[in-house]
Amino acid sequence: MPELPEVETTRRGLEPWLVGKRVRKVLVAEPRLRWPVDPQLPALLQGRTLLAIERRAKYLLFRFKHGTLIGHLGMSGSMRITKPQDETRKHDHVYIEFSRARQLRFHDPRRFGFLLWTEQDPALHPRLRKLGPEPLGPAFDGSTLADAARGRRVAAKSLLMDPAVVVGVGNIYANEALFRAGIRPSRPAGRIARARWDRLAVEVRKVLASAIEQGGTTLRDFLGSDGEPGYFVQQLQVYDRGGEPCRRCEGTVRRTVIGQRATYFCPGCQT
């Protein structure tokens, strides 16, 4: 499922097709997402012009003059541009028709994603209110991590994946950034030297920026809004590579579990 690079890839794919276009018709085929879709959504959107598509953390923000549609892709969600007459697929839950030829479809087999309408500033919405800084923005650096780690015993990986500390770093990129920074995922956060947090912050930025350039990572089912897979999978050093040779040393990538999430690291390269 989508982490920040996949969400950003989706946003960039949708933007040129939809921004400035007026909503003609909305159909909610399945409102039972992570949170129920507002039954008033069609009435709220019809006839309105989409002003911008922004991203905050892994949330997509569809801005209208009178409010914002907050979207999340959960573990298995995707958004694609189709023609209204294109064949529907199983798990196509919401259809938003813009021009005669362009329709946005929300597809999500596991239904962990959602679409929420809000008329307030989306930054103040309960889902977004407590989020930490953007990893690619100016407010994120080694001190962000070092400050959050002070006095805490959680694993470095859990800290990195805590959205109150920094947003957008999911399981793939947490594993990858820790490998690139040479930090063992299980190391207690409070016992990591400041210089190593600086290094980790740099690697987080690099791995996310690089993944965005590659259109994200496709493991099983992620497709960008154009239906193309992401190619960053070819750059993965440790994720999903348990038992395989390390790409940097003579060792073998190990798989463990931290916070109920699969965790991959090289015992030789990461301390």
Added chain:
DNA sequence: CAACGGACCTGCCTGC
């Protein structure tokens, strides 16, 4: 409060 486990849901893969 921090930390942890379980919950939500479907599909796909493995092994018997």
Added chain:
DNA sequence: TGCAGGCAGGTCCGTT
């Protein structure tokens, strides 16, 4: 071929 079990990119919530 069928079926049970484990696993999956995220996040929220309740309990210690």
